Amino acid sequence: MSPIVEGFSALLDPTVALCVLAGAVLGMLVGAFPGLTATMAVALASGFTLALDPIPGLAVLLTIYVSANFGDRVPAILVNTPGTPASIATTFDGYAMAKQGRAGLALTSSAFASAIGTVVGVVLLMVAAIPLSRLALQFGPAEMFALVVFGLTMMIGVSGGRITKGLMAGVLGLLLGAVGRDPITGAARFTFGIPELSEGVPFIAAIIGLFGIAEVFEQVLTHRPSKVKPITQFGKWFPTREDWREMGKPLVIGGGVGSVVGAVPATGGDIAGIIAWDQARRRSKRPERFGKGSLEGITAADTSSNATLGGSLTTTLSLGIPGDSVMAVMIGSMVIWGIQPGPSLFTGSPELVYSIAGLMLVATVLTLGISLLRMRGVVKLLELPPHFLWAVVLVFCMVGTYAVNNNVFDVGVMLVFGLVGLFLRRFGVPPGPIVLGLLLGELAEGNLRRALEIGGVGNIATSPIAVAILTVSVLALVVPPLREGLRRRRSARAADTETARSGEHVG
């Protein structure tokens, strides 16, 4: 049977339909609540999807991934607060449109743009995943080590704040990945005689702690009642033919930008949305409207941030390097199901790429339908007091973590990581590189060791692919601070010149 037919026919199981529906509802709710992210929801869902078969389990996780990127536009448009970071750029024009009495149009055009963006990403996944994995099959230990470094540095580069803090977080993650048995000799490392640690730090417990518990703790610690009331005047809902014409160019720009940004490891919809919004503004006939309620602006941002989903999946599944933080979490579940993302995945089971693409498409259509029908109801959710949400997330995190191995030790680890995550947030240390380091630690160590044993440092230095990837990694770390330094120096110089001029005038 052809992989395409085999892949799509795996979705005909009624359990899969139920899982997609559950994932869509859960994802929309998670997206609509500011404070809950897709990463957190997928981490939480990992606890109860591990009992399912891989395809139904993936149906839940992938649908959450897709639908959270629809639901998060609602608070972005109605209360000027992104539901998840992927909808930051939606607020630029979405809230302005809502204030102008065009909230209905903003919500529906955002939903259409998000759906089109996701489909663009899925097409990229279907076209590029298998060729990319074939190319990556040629990679030896040196190239694989370089790829791991690349993934880590990209996440550090885009995490914001000082690069050194991101690097420290990455190294901490790699150190956590060293807990357990040495991958080659089997010697116990940092297990302190605790049998549960001989398999390493429980990954699901760690990510639920870092993303779920820490998030709730942070909100509890800093919560202040919001004075912003959701917009309730919606105006017209569906775009006219003229509106669609206006949306054409930003749809193309958003789709292109999102596909490229999504394929870069560790970058997500937040960055893609902002870049596409800016690109659309530069190419618009009416750039002055951007940020003041432009339909072009919201379309470009939402198409782009959703187009990253396919690119991100492509990188994750073909190379084994997470395309974004949701994928970092999802890899943990995949490994438990026996699916090892990486170059050999699609050569062994090419039908999986079509099953995943099919799931994404079904999830997109379903979520678009829900988005167009149920937007008014979601407004009421925005008025729900946060204490209900905090209690639900905390208890679900605990029970979900326990359910992975039926072990209270995991719950303790989760709580410890929750407190560590809170500490990191308070001191501006990004948690993403820690998760990535924990996930990729064994891959990094094993490949570096093999590369060095085969031919010493020369084995890495003489591989053009490894050198190119490592060069890009270094540039990703060095260029942003250099650019920032130059920008500061220029503005300081401009300020000095201005002061000197005004001094002359006074004199």
Add this chain to the structure above:
Amino acid sequence: MPAAPIPAPGESGAAEAAPGPSRPRSRLRELVPALAGLALGLAVLVLTAQIPEGAGLTGFSPRWWPEGLALLLIVLSVVHAALSWARPGAGEAPSEATRTGALRLVSLVLTILGYGVLWYFIDFRVSTVVLFAALTYLTGGRGWKALLVFPVVTTGVLYLLFGVLLRVPL
């Protein structure tokens, strides 16, 4: 220009996205992670010495990777401390914690620890209803709907999902 708050990219949580007061970054806020990193690096170095060397099957002992990482962490911590001391940034600081928030947080952690003990002695359904009610009360929920109906319904959903459908021994 956009009026919305722009959180740090990288999907690390929407708390970053939530609007909040921002203060200039203090030296202390930068030095604490550096000191923590330094202490952790040194502790790992000490612990690494306790890892058995192995039978010399390969050219690399099980110690070399964590040792290398610990040294890297120490170097990065020192560099970060030096950079932060020399040029304290003025970027966004995290939202300011409130006194009520801190009290609530401590009581939440204690409640969760207490739940661990309670679960050991009392049936999951009963202890979880108590936990939900306590968490809701501590975070500001009041009234019979918040403290009775909500805990019972959510515990029911939780038990149905994990205990009945997924057959997790709760």
